[in-house]
Amino acid sequence: xxxxxxxxxxxxxxxxxxxxxxxxxxxxxxxxxxxxxxxxxxxxxxxxxxxxxxxxxxxxxxxxxxxxxxxxxxxxxxxxxxxxxxxxxxxxxxxxxxxxxxxxxxxxxxxxxxxxxxxxxxxxxxxxxxxxxxxxxxxxxxxxxxxxxxxxxxxxxxxxxxxxxxxxxxxxxxxxxxxxxxxxxxxxxxxxxx
Amino acid sequence: xxxxxxxxxxxxxxxxxxxxxxxxxxxxxxxxxxxxxxxxxxxxxxxxxxxxxxxxxxxxxxxxxxxxxxxxxxxxxxxxxxxxxxxxxxxxxxxxxxxxxxxxxxxxxxxxxxxxxxxxxxxxxxxxxxxxxxxxxxxxxxxxxxxxxxxxxxxxxxxxxxxxxxxxxxxxxxxxxxxxxxxxxxxxxxxxxxxxxxxxxxxxxxxxxxxxxxxxxxxxxxxxxxxxxxxxxxxxxxxxxxxxxxxxxxxxxxxxxxxxxxxxxxxxxxxxxxxxxxxxxxxxxxxxxxxxxxxxxxxxxxxxxxxxxxxxxxxxxxxxxxxxxxxxxxxxxxxxxxxxxxxxxxxxxxxxxxxxxxxxxxxxxxxxxxxxxxxxxxxxxxxxxxxxxxxxxxxxxx
Amino acid sequence: xxxxxxxxxxxxxxxxxxxxxxxxxxxxxxxxxxxxxxxxxxxxxxxxxxxxxxxxxxxxxxxxxxxxxxxxxxxxxxxxxxxxxxxxxxxxxxxxxxxxxxxxxxxxxxxxxxxxxxxxxxxxxxxxxxxxxxxxxxxxxxxxxxxxxxxxxxxxxxxxxxxxxxxxxxxxxxxxxxxxxxxxxxxxxxxxxxxxxxxxxxxxxxxxxxxxxxxxxxxxxxxxxxxxxxxxxxxxxxxxxxxxxxxxxxxxxxxxxxxxxxxxxxxxxxxxxxxxxxxxxxx
Numbered sequence: 007x008x009x010x011x012x013x014x015x016x017x018x019x020x021x022x023x024x025x026x027x028x029x030x031x032x033x034x035x036x037x038x039x040x041x042x043x044x045x046x047x048x049x050x051x052x053x054x055x056x057x058x059x060x061x062x063x064x065x066x067x068x069x070x071x072x073x074x075x076x077x078x079x080x081x082x083x084x085x086x087x088x089x090x091x092x093x094x095x096x097x098x099x100x101x102x103x104x105x106x107x108x109x110x111x112x113x114x115x116x117x118x119x120x121x122x123x124x125x126x127x128x129x130x131x132x133x134x135x136x137x138x139x140x141x142x143x144x145x146x147x148x149x150x151x152x153x154x155x156x157x158x159x160x161x162x163x164x165x166x167x168x169x170x171x172x173x174x175x176x177x178x179x180x181x182x183x184x185x186x187x188x189x190x191x192x193x194x195x196x197x198x199x200x
Numbered sequence: 201x202x203x204x205x206x207x208x209x210x211x212x213x214x215x216x217x218x219x220x221x222x223x224x225x226x227x228x229x230x231x232x233x234x235x236x237x238x239x240x241x242x243x244x245x246x247x248x249x250x251x252x253x254x255x256x257x258x259x260x261x262x263x264x265x266x267x268x269x270x271x272x273x274x275x276x277x278x279x280x281x282x283x284x285x286x287x288x289x290x291x292x293x294x295x296x297x298x299x300x301x302x303x304x305x306x307x308x309x310x311x312x313x314x315x316x317x318x319x320x321x322x323x324x325x326x327x328x329x330x331x332x333x334x335x336x337x338x339x340x341x342x343x344x345x346x347x348x349x350x351x352x353x354x355x356x357x358x359x360x361x362x363x364x365x366x367x368x369x370x371x372x373x374x375x376x377x378x379x380x381x382x383x384x385x386x387x388x389x390x391x392x393x394x395x396x397x398x399x400x401x402x403x404x405x406x407x408x409x410x411x412x413x414x415x416x417x418x419x420x421x422x423x424x425x426x427x428x429x430x431x432x433x434x435x436x437x438x439x440x441x442x443x444x445x446x447x448x449x450x451x452x453x454x455x456x457x458x459x460x461x462x463x464x465x466x467x468x469x470x471x472x473x474x475x476x477x478x479x480x481x482x483x484x485x486x487x488x489x490x491x492x493x494x495x496x497x498x499x500x501x502x503x504x505x506x507x508x509x510x511x512x513x514x515x516x517x518x519x520x521x522x523x524x525x526x527x528x529x530x531x532x533x534x535x536x537x538x539x540x541x542x543x544x545x546x547x548x549x550x551x552x553x554x555x556x557x558x559x560x561x562x563x564x565x566x567x568x569x570x571x572x573x574x575x576x577x578x579x580x581x582x583x584x585x586x587x588x589x590x591x592x593x594x595x596x597x598x
Numbered sequence: 599x600x601x602x603x604x605x606x607x608x609x610x611x612x613x614x615x616x617x618x619x620x621x622x623x624x625x626x627x628x629x630x631x632x633x634x635x636x637x638x639x640x641x642x643x644x645x646x647x648x649x650x651x652x653x654x655x656x657x658x659x660x661x662x663x664x665x666x667x668x669x670x671x672x673x674x675x676x677x678x679x680x681x682x683x684x685x686x687x688x689x690x691x692x693x694x695x696x697x698x699x700x701x702x703x704x705x706x707x708x709x710x711x712x713x714x715x716x717x718x719x720x721x722x723x724x725x726x727x728x729x730x731x732x733x734x735x736x737x738x739x740x741x742x743x744x745x746x747x748x749x750x751x752x753x754x755x756x757x758x759x760x761x762x763x764x765x766x767x768x769x770x771x772x773x774x775x776x777x778x779x780x781x782x783x784x785x786x787x788x789x790x791x792x793x794x795x796x797x798x799x800x801x802x803x804x805x806x807x808x809x810x811x812x813x814x815x816x817x818x819x820x821x822x823x824x825x826x827x828x829x830x831x832x833x834x835x836x837x838x839x840x841x842x843x844x845x846x847x848x849x850x851x852x853x854x855x856x857x858x859x860x861x862x863x864x865x866x867x868x869x870x871x872x873x874x875x876x877x878x879x880x881x
């Protein structure tokens with residue numbers, strides 16, 4: 007199953023950081039995972055994202071990059087780079103709110119787990135093994151096709167106040183609908199707090 | 201030479217500024233052309249004499265003398281008082297310049313005068329003298345644009361061939377670049393000139409106008425540490441200063457830093473160094489020096505920014521600063537850093553040349569004269585508004 | 599004179615491999631070509647380096663304000679469906695660079711693949727200048743029609759921008775691009791070899807602001823018309839097409855065009871030629 011753990015290739019990532027991501031469907035133990043975060047279990051220092059709130063790879067990557075850049079510049083608003091990734095997904099400046107909306111909840115079915123190698127002992131193997139042991143769900147590839155089957159576009163649009171934009175796949179939406187929505191999300195992430 | 205008494209504020213009239221020479225006086229012969237330049241667009245009257253050798257060797261300054269009308273602290277100068285000052289001095293200065301240049305009237309080729317822009321009454325006072333000399337001596341009359349005078353003198357003195365020109369004075373703020381026989385205005389102030397902004401704030405603080413307010417603001421600014429937030433208004437290549445002046449005036453009023461009383465305290469403090477150190481406000485309230493510092497930092501940053509934009513636009517690496525504000529060391533320093541970072545350089549002149557003077561009018565007038573330009577008497581009236589780009593720069597061909 | 603060296607890139611681009619490629623050096627920013635956050639997609643990177651001539655507090659304030667203003671305008675335009683490069687990432691207080699701890703601000707944008715309109719018009723005009731006489735009337739008509747259509751599309755794009763509540767502030771044909779279409783049929787079909795195909799994309803919002811004032815909109819139109827007039831003399835007679843495209847783009851266009859007509863030079867401050875009679879008696 008470790009084969010589904012992807013090392014995200016983000017250009018401009020400051021050395022020696024690596025980013026590992028894994029996408030799961032039909033997760034059975036969301037409540038347990040959330041409890042580990044709440045209790046501050048160091049073993050479970052991940053960005054656990056409710057994947058239905060992720061629109062695409064570019065959307066998630068923008069938040070990951072923003073959080074890492076803020077981390078490298080000592081500008082974290084939350085505890086660590088992993089909580090910052092969840093916070094970075096939120097267009098608003100409220101940290102607790104971002105966990106409610108984008109973080110894992112007890113009812114989360116589809117989960118995106120992100121781990122940044124902030125210390126040398128975090129390796130691809132260690133992350134793969136830990137996730138395999140901890141997440142009860144079906145690993146699936148983290149690609150736009152799979153993500154599009156999971157995302158709750160209406161809810162994402164609502165949270166980002168982008169209700170006026172066409173949703174991809176709507177009967178009235180043009181060929182640019184996906185790009186327009188994706189780039190609107192990415193822009194909002196880049197500009198948060200400005 | 202006996203100096204005439206000037207009515208108004210005789211005690212504040214500055215001392216007669218002695219002349220100087222740029223190079224040695226060359227022997228008089230018909231192998232050169234001689235121009236008298238007469239400048240009086242603001243509170244200075246300047247008479248200069250230039251010689252242009254016909255063999256193409258560099259022009260020579262034969263005389264450059266000037267007298268300044270200085271108003272008391274807290275006051276600006278009134279056009280009618282300045283005009284009276286110019287009328288009182290013009291004859292003596294022309295005589296003095298001819299004597300110093302060792303030039304006889306017969307050798308003079310043309311009389312050049314500032315036709316604008318500037319203050320109406322002072323311009324008229326000097327123009328009428330120029331017309332009179334032209335008629336009396338039978339010499340060609342050349343009306344000169346004041347800004348073009350600054351540019352041509354700056355080019356001559358510094359050797360800058362094709363610079364972007366920042367022209368900054370009490371009456372003008374322009375970024376200029378040459379193109380197809382015009383000095384084109386790329387950017388300018390949308391309201392008051394930068395020098396006017398500084399002068400008026402000096403008045404608010406009752407800072408001395410001697411030798412000129414901008415100089416004294418700069419001296420006070422050197423003690424400033426704290427930058428206060430002021431409006432910063434750049435629109436493309438244009439700037440605006442009226443909002444900044446209003447903001448800093450009201451800040452000075454709120455902090456109780458304006459007026460004669462505080463100016464006197466400043467002067468006393470300057471004479472008592474020990475007091476200065478303990479005077480440092482513990483509550484970090486901005487001081488008079490901080491305000492001067494902040495005003496300079498803000499307005500000069502705006503000027504450097506629009507100059508840089510013009511340089512990028514025309515692809516030039518030279519900057520020439522002309523006009524009275526151009527003598528400010530902080531402005532020159534900031535411009536120098538900007539130019540260095542672009543791989544270019546700044547050309548600035550010292551106060552003999554960047555402050556209004558007669559030779560700049562003689563220099564630009566001589567160039568026009570040599571290109572065949574004449575100002576008939578009927579067209580010799582002055583204009584308070586005379587845009588730099590109205591002049592056909594016939595003497596440049598590039 | 600010292601050879602010009604661009605300032606060091608702010609983090610994290612100082613370690614990007616291969617290093618971003620410097621494309622242009624403007625007064626306020628340096629434009630680089632690099633990767634986006636996906637290594638298979640290129641991106642444009644605009645860096646506003648710190649200006650050492652300015653007081654550091656003022657420098658940060660201005661740099662921050664401006665990069666945010668630019669990014670906000672772009673983000674808003676993307677949401678409104680106006681064709682501009684999208685914002686991919688942003689840092690208004692970048693670290694690193696030359697000055698310790700302050701490397702200036704940066705903005706990563708979508709890369710637009712295609713030519714700038716200035717080059718398209720220049721190439722077309724150059725060809726026409728040399729060869730127009732060899733075209734028959736129908737061909738000439740067709741060539742002019744292509745440029746007219748392009749100007750109309752530009753007018754429409756500008757109208758879309760204004761409709762969205764943004765003014766550009768520095769519109770020239772260098773700040774207009776044509777997004778390369780998947781298949782270009784025009785370049786082959788025209789004897790000029792120059793294609794005018796592709797969606798018109800507005801770029802460089804460094805001086806843009808949010809405004810719905812007729813005055814500001816008229817300045818955009820005026821500046822663009824003047825830029826076309828001075829750099830593309832053969833296209834200038836077709837300016838009416840641009841105005842036409844603009845007029846049809848949104849309802850507010852009519853009053854903007856009227857504003858432009860009433861005051862053809864909204865740019866410069868008023869400069870009345872006040873002539874003062876000079877012969878005053880001595881007081």
